[in-house]
Amino acid sequence: MSTPKNELTDRVKSFQYAFEGWWFVLRTQHNAWIHAIITTVVAALALWLRLPARDWAVLILTFMAVWMAEFMNTAIEAVVDMTMPDVHPLAKVAKDVAAAAVLVGALGAIIIGLLLLGPPLWQRLFG
Numbered sequence: 001m002s003t004p005k006n007e008l009t010d011r012v013k014s015f016q017y018a019f020e021g022w023w024f025v026l027r028t029q030h031n032a033w034i035h036a037i038i039t040t041v042v043a044a045l046a047l048w049l050r051l052p053a054r055d056w057a058v059l060i061l062t063f064m065a066v067w068m069a070e071f072m073n074t075a076i077e078a079v080v081d082m083t084m085p086d087v088h089p090l091a092k093v094a095k096d097v098a099a100a101a102v103l104v105g106a107l108g109a110i111i112i113g114l115l116l117l118g119p120p121l122w123q124r125l126f127g
Contacts, residue, residue, distance in 0.1 A: 021071065042113055058116060077098065
């Protein structure tokens with residue numbers, strides 16, 4: 001049976017591992033930099049437009065969905081590369097489908113961003 005001190009240490013280590021994974025994605029995945037820039041720009045724009053809390057909730061869920069897809073895509077690519085060092089048609093399918101998940105999330109995020117930010121931005125600039 002583990003002691004409370006060991007459980008706390010285990011929890012802290014699990015956060016450490018998660019942040020190491022996040023940093024790995026940022027260091028190694030070029031598209032993650034694009035996601036980071038767009039996330040930052042959209043958040044700054046939402047602050048400037050003073051979006052209501054409900055719109056912020058939708059934006060945060062949208063950011064989260066795209067980032068989660070990117071993280072899963074990176075994990076799937078790593079596992080496929082580790083287990084299939086040689087080119088295999090199913091390995092390609094796995095990687096392509098994981099990349100498609102990121103694309104679907106990013107396209108959905110664009111639509112959500114236009115719906116939430118478009119009208120107040122239009123009003124602020126031209127109203």
